[in-house]
Amino acid sequence: MAELVKQPPRITRFTFLRKGMRAFVGLILGAIGGWSAFGARRRNTVWQIDPMKCVQCEHCSTACVVSPSAVKCVQSYSICGYCLLCFGYFQPDADASLTSAAENQLCPTDAIERVFVEDPYWKYNIREDRCIGCAKCIQPCEMFGNASFYLQVRHDICVNCNNCSIAMQCPSGAWERRPASDPYMLKHKQDYPLNKGQGGPRNTRPINALNAAQLEIELAPKIELALAPPSFTSK
């Protein structure tokens, strides 16, 4: 008598679908779990731009998922030359009168405030609510000035994407993860290296020549704001 050949069990479409969905849900749950675990670690780090590597390509203004970008120009007052002719403020072909007329300004959004201090010093403040992080002011400042303007990610705006879309596009590798407790990469006069062919802390005298009242106004609020730890609770 011939032995019966055992046939493999038939799987119905429903069974296939049911098992498939179980696997899929399991995968989803696993992914959520893994993301949470990773996110717990990720929440302790934030994105930041290394100003020494930034090449002012303008991607920061267009690639950010937030609009306007979470990247803003910041001003290092201790490095700034307080020049009447600020190359980061004025267009190359600005009228010789050097007024703050719109056609003279390099910034497309009027995000740089120009304030007279005392002859021959002018102060340049960044209006962050207007800044779009395009870096148009930074390139000439770095080329012809003291390189006091530079870009930083503002952590009261940044949503701290795991895969930052700007970081993925940055051509110079200037984006890096930093501890949330030390979120900024600030330029300071005393440790700013003199790079060949670039700006440096040349005109360091004005900060000393300005009177004490002016200095107090200048330095305190900006440093406090810059060092404020990022907050994620609202996101």
Added chain:
Amino acid sequence: MERFGQQQLVMAIIGLMTLMAGGFLFLLFRSPSQVVTTMRITDYSAERSAGFAPDEKAAPKEVKKIDFKGVFETFDGKPGTTVENWPHFRGADYTNIVKTKVPLATKWPEGGPPKIWEIDVGEGYAGPVVWKGAVYLIDYDEEKEGDVLRCLSFADGKDIWRRFYDSPIKANHGYTRTVPAVTDDFVVSMGPNCNVLCVSRETGDFRWGKDLKADYDTKVPLWYTGQCPLIDGNTTVLAPGGNALMIGVDTETGEVLWETPNPKGWLMSHSSIIPMTVLGKKTYVYCSIGGVIGVSAEDGDRGTLLWETDQWTHSVTSPSPVPIDDNRIFFTVGYGGGSMMLGLKKEGNKIVAEPIYKLEKTTFGCEQQTPIYFKDRLFSIMPKDAAALRGQFACLSPDGKIVWSSGKTNRFGLGPFLMANDLFYLLDDDGELTMIKASLTGYEVLAKAQVLHGHDAWGPMALVDGKLILRDSKKMICLDVSKQ
């Protein structure tokens, strides 16, 4: 019953997947948040607070009268002995090319050429002149807040005399930027705030002084003036802008001999007056902010405006004109301005100045120094915005084509360069001195040395009797670059 449960499960799964897809599509295509815009209105509030809003007449500034005689001090320095001289900006013939009889070293020992002396100077970029063993320099005394014309020994750098006068100004990328002019009898200096002083060369005795702001309503250029005074025979020639484009002053008495009117209100720039022959006539050529002028330098009509052009005007003009031949002059500038070759020709009784060509900043330019013209080639350190050529030492043919450049691994800053015999000396911002062969065909380094250790080594150099005087923002040194 079982069939009914299965159907429900399938529907639920489909519904869940539909929701997830919909959510994904929503996140993908949702509109970005609106950017709130406001009208951009300039109210010139900053300018008003500074006193010069365009729609307001500025209140006249009180100009304090300067006591140019000031304070005079003597020291125990003694003049050295020199055969050659460096009497003014860009050397004896205004070319920054030195033909010295002293053989120059083509290689240096480790550590660079021997240092003869080193002195402290006020923060700035002023260059020296040398005459009969003495070095003359306009300096700034920060503590006392005034200009100080210094006479030093060429042999050891020790002060011989100093004349100081009050001129309180604030640091603005340093203070001094000019090179004095010296003759056998006189020294004429231009301070940062457009104050001109003339003294007897040997004794430092006061002759005369002029405050160009007060006398000619000169607008002090950005970061203080870089214009170097010119002494032509017995006349000191200056370009104050303001009420006069150019003036000639009797160097001995200070009497103004002639003035070239300034109907268009062109302004003083950092550029210096260069005397040259144009279409057979001796001419003072100057780049103001507003345009370029050619003023007669000949007896009979000295001071007469011969020609002008507004085809070359930039808000920051530091390089001076470079004569190419009898009817061509080369101009260049940094900060995006590029270069221009100007052609001059006679049309009847008039001289017409027209650009032959203009070059983009990425082709040729120079930010602060003036190019050197040698054997039908122009040499310059390219400006920072010259893209791939930025900071390179480049050679240009007169038809506007780059012949060679130093390459991307050999970049320089804003520092000076001069030519001596068949060598170029180039000084980097941070004090590295490079010596190359003066070649028409390529860049060939002979030696390099870190000779200064500060920053902003931008002041013009001087080479006399095989000794090179150079500086950074706060130190001046003298090096022996002769063949040992």
